[in-house]
Amino acid sequence: MRVGIDSLSLYTPGYYLDLALLAERRNTPLLKYVKGIGQERMAVPAPDEDVVTMGANAALQTLEGIDRTQIDTLIFATESGVDQSKAAGIYVHRLLGLPSRCRTFEVKQACCSSTAALQMALASVALKPSRKALIVASDVARYGFGSAGEPTQGAGAIAMVVSAHPRLVEIHPACGSYTEDVMDFWRPNYMNEAVVDGKYSIKMYLKALMESWHAYCEEGGMALGEFSRFCYHLPFTRMAEKAHRHLVRNTGTNLSAEQQAAQIDDTLIYNRLIGNCYTASLYVGLLSLLEGGERDLGNQHVGMFSYGSGCMGSFFGGTVQPGYRALLHARRHRDMLQAREALTFERYEAFYNHVAQRDGSDYQNPRNHTGAYRFAGVSDHKRLYETLNAPADQPVEAPADGDFVKV
Ligand code: CAA
Numbered sequence: 001m002r003v004g005i006d007s008l009s010l011y012t013p014g015y016y017l018d019l020a021l022l023a024e025r026r027n028t029p030l031l032k033y034v035k036g037i038g039q040e041r042m043a044v045p046a047p048d049e050d051v052v053t054m055g056a057n058a059a060l061q062t063l064e065g066i067d068r069t070q071i072d073t074l075i076f077a078t079e080s081g082v083d084q085s086k087a088a089g090i091y092v093h094r095l096l097g098l099p100s101r102c103r104t105f106e107v108k109q110a111c112c113s114s115t116a117a118l119q120m121a122l123a124s125v126a127l128k129p130s131r132k133a134l135i136v137a138s139d140v141a142r143y144g145f146g147s148a149g150e151p152t153q154g155a156g157a158i159a160m161v162v163s164a165h166p167r168l169v170e171i172h173p174a175c176g177s178y179t180e181d182v183m184d185f186w187r188p189n190y191m192n193e194a195v196v197d198g199k200y201s202i203k204m205y206l207k208a209l210m211e212s213w214h215a216y217c218e219e220g221g222m223a224l225g226e227f228s229r230f231c232y233h234l235p236f237t238r239m240a241e242k243a244h245r246h247l248v249r250n251t252g253t254n255l256s257a258e259q260q261a262a263q264i265d266d267t268l269i270y271n272r273l274i275g276n277c278y279t280a281s282l283y284v285g286l287l288s289l290l291e292g293g294e295r296d297l298g299n300q301h302v303g304m305f306s307y308g309s310g311c312m313g314s315f316f317g318g319t320v321q322p323g324y325r326a327l328l329h330a331r332r333h334r335d336m337l338q339a340r341e342a343l344t345f346e347r348y349e350a351f352y353n354h355v356a357q358r359d360g361s362d363y364q365n366p367r368n369h370t371g372a373y374r375f376a377g378v379s380d381h382k383r384l385y386e387t388l389n390a391p392a393d394q395p396v397e398a399p400a401d402g403d404f405v406k407v
Contacts, residue, residue, distance in 0.1 A: 001129060003122045004166035004318060007066060009329050010287055011057035012156035012274045013049055014369035016041045016340050017348045019151055025345055026146065033151050038237030038268070042275035044343055045140050045155045046368030047354040050375045051078045052088050052385060055138035056095040057371035059159035061329055063096065066132070066161055073124055073133040074104040077114035077279040079187065080140045081106065082383060091385055092136055095373055110185065111233055112308025113137075114158075114279040119314070121162040122171055129164035139278035141235075144193050145352055152236045154275020158283040168290070168324045169302070175316040176216025178208050185309035192355050201309055205239065206246050208313030209305055213247060216315040224251050227303040227317060230263050231285040235276045237268040240285070243305065266293040273337055282306050290320065291330035298322035341369065 018041055023030040033039055045054070055076065063071075076089030087106035098104075107113040107120075114137035121133035138157035143149030184201035187194045209232075224247070232240040244264050248255050255263075270288040277284055282304060290297065297320040306314045343351065364377035376384040 001126050001164055002166065002170045003125050003129075003162065003164050004170040004321075005118075005168045006132070006161045006163040006166040007062045007327060008158065008160045008168055008283065008287055008290075009058055009061040010156060010158050010270070010280075010284060010333050010336075011054050011061070011371060012043045012277070012336065012340075013045045013054070014340050014371070015044045015046060015343050015351070016273070017044055017343050017345070021345050021348075022151055026150070036238065037151055038241070039151055039272055039275060041273045042151070042153050043155045043277075043340075044153075044348055044351050046351060046370060048365035048368055048374045048376065049370045050082055051080050051138035051140065051157065052082060052091045052095075052383070053370055053373040053375050054155065054157035055088065055136040055159065056092045056373045058138070058157040059092060059096055059134060059136050060372055061332070062159040062161055063134070068097065069099050070130070070132045071098055071134050071161070072102050072128075072131040073121060074098060074102055075117040075121060075133065075135050076104070076106045077108075077117045077135065077137040078106065078139055079108060079110050079113070079278050080138070080142075081108070084189075088138070089136060091383070095385060095387060098134070109312050110308030110310050111139075111235075111278045111281060112306045112312045112314060114283065115306035115314050115316075118160075118162065118171065119175060119316075125162055125164055133162040135160050135162060137277075137279035137283060139280060141276035141278050142193050143196065145349075148198055149194065149196050152276050154271075154277055156274050156277035156280050156284060158277075158280040158287065160283065167321055167327050169286070169318040169320055171318045172221070172316065174216055174219040174221035175314055176212045176214065176219055176221065177312065177314045178211035178215060179312045180204075180208070182311050184311060196309075201235075202239065202242065204309070204311050205233075205235075205307045205313075206243060208307055208311055209243055209247060209315070210250055212305065212313040212315040213251070221315070222301060222303075222317055224248075224253050224303070226301050228263065228300040229267065229289055229297065230303045230305070231267045231282055231289060232264070232305050233307040234268070234271040234281040234285050237272050240264050240268060270333070270337070287333070290324060291328050291333060296325065298324060
């Protein structure tokens with residue numbers, strides 16, 4: 001049974017900070033950001049946006065042309081969760097009008113949980129090929145203001161439908177994983193920003209890559225030379241270059257620097273303009289590869305490495321399906337990136353500092369560009385979400401407690 005990704009799309013906020021502005025304010029050479037880290041812009045979420053609205057926006061597009069009644073599973077992957085108990089996916093389920101006969105839950109293990117969700121969905125679809133699963137991976141990468149991690153922030157979501165006979169990428173059964181208890185990056189419950197030991201996190205990423213690769217080989221995976229492209233988890237684009245060089249060198253593969261670059265370059269286009277999106281990043285890279293390159297990748301094999309600090313890694317592979325290009329939303333994704341508003345440094349700072357009140361009092365968020373959904377505020381400890389310009393065929397219904405606001 002062939003199973004894999006049937007549709008895939010991306011949402012990123014309508015605002016960004018040009019890293020040239022950040023370099024000026026942080027008294028840092030711009031070349032460090034552009035060449036040393038490999039980033040040009042970073043997406044900044046507006047106060048009335050969160051992982052739910054970003055995820056719903058991504059999923060709205062992914063579900064186009066797909067019979068929603070076939071979705072029996074919605075897995076939401078995030079490390080920017082909005083509630084300790086209720087899955088963010090439940091809000092998305094309502095906003096998208098998915099069938100009530102659906103299991104919906106949230107998964108967590110840093111940036112890697114989206115891949116765990118994908119593996120779970122593949123197994124589920126293999127058991128019941130008439131059904132489809134929706135995976136939403138949505139995150140806000142947030143580090144201390146003025147910290148070394150600041151230029152590697154970003155925000156965005158991907159949504160993918162997993163099915164039998166997938167039209168985009170068939171995912172192969174072999175998957176090699178590695179887990180080790182380390183403190184390279186984490187976010188305690190009482191903090192809004194991640195705590196990170198940057199250099200150590202890079203070291204652990206590379207260690208997990210090799211360990212996952214060895215586990216993948218033991219599972220009977222493909223030889224390195226059979227993959228024509230590689231997608232890596234992208235905390236910043238230079239990380240993929242480091243990782244690919246490390247994998248090539250440590251497997252004794254003979255590839256020039258140019259050949260190595262050609263295997264990853266197209267996966268980096270979107271990330272350079274968006275920044276880290278934690279759980280979504282690997283799949284933003286995959287989408288960038290499918291939408292960004294000029295060459296038809298039909299029948300080509302792609303190697304993928306997912307890394308989640310803390311830590312866990314997984315290496316697996318897939319085959320791009322012939323005809324995949326007709327199913328992409330490349331034009332819309334490019335338009336979305338081009339239409340973004342550049343923030344002044346002061347507005348970036350204001351957005352950054354607008355962290356939701358934690359004292360439990362009610363509040364309303366100011367209105368900004370947020371795509372089709374927005375996070376309106378909190379009332380009586382309940383998060384309020386609004387649907388903007390709901391299509392006529394998708395009526396907006398109030399949830400059972402009646403606190404929904406239609407705009
Ligand atoms: N011109 C060109 N290059 C320059 C330069 C200049 N003027 N100045 C510095 N550079 C280069 C440096 O030589 C270095 O390159 P190498 O890595 O090849 O040595 C690069 O720019 C970065 O410089 P530093 O190492 O001095 O940077 P830093 O101390 O400011 O920290 C960072 C960089 C560790 C990535 C930091 O931004 C950070 O902590 N980010 C968050 C953590 C992270 O992303 N970790 C990645 C692995 S963990 C993971 O993947 C999970 C996840 O999503 C978080």
